[in-house]
Amino acid sequence: MTDALHLVCPHCHTTNRVARAHLGSAPDCGSCHQPLFTAHSTALDEASFDKHISRNHIPVLVDFWAPWCGPCRQMAPGFEQAAKQLEPHIRVAKVDTEANPSLAARFHIRSIPTLALFVGGREVARQAGALGAADIVRWTQAHAPR
Template identity: 45%
Template sequence: MTENSLQSAKLKLTCLTCGTINAFPAARLADGPKCSSCGDALADGKVAEIGLAELEKAARNDSLPLLADLWAPWCGPCRMMAPEFASAAKTLKSRARFVKLDTDRHADAAVRYAIRGIPALLLFDQGRERNRHAGAMRASQITAWVAQNID
């Protein structure tokens, strides 16, 4: 991609707070884009806790890949992986967004995505589920797995 086409390319990101779909120049991604409605950060390298409706909307509409961690508070491996997931989110800040979905609070998500074990990582890109992984991973493994599946 040439510098001119990068500057003219538009990215779309769904605000994980209010649900607004935001469009902005791809060249501005590193500047920390904010939602045009509520002002929250759109790609700040933090993990957002969301529900099924937000997950489906972002997975369907976003230009950046979206990695969802389906977990539960009672799950030991899920709790152990949480800081690793957050670390990977910071590392991949400009390449993917990271979200968590509590399967106890949103049991419909476990049914919708046929989750049989947690933690379950679902990687969405270009409106489709690209890959999934069951079981805990370290930050370096998550980062490598995402890079392998989006490059």
């Protein structure tokens, strides 16, 4: 494994190089100087989605959701708790399917909430339905590369 990782900033979406050894040291973005990890999910839209999926050298867990979806709202606090546990080894993100219908169509999202795990720009696992924080963490760790 290479020592330098590419990480996309959740704030300005600039790609940063971070030494693997410094991943847990709260690295900041070289461009906007904001933290690269916030212990919260990152909202992605059409413009930022592909950059985060293809340029992050760490897996990206995406929650496809909608504001009107009851199970999505029920899962949201658990998803944020999972972000605290999964970062900095997993980027945790959300895609509002109402605001970004073409992303939902592109990935054939048929029910929400749907979790999708991306590694190296490719989807490697998918889970439909609301989960609690512990189940989100367990599912993600079971499907993420070691």
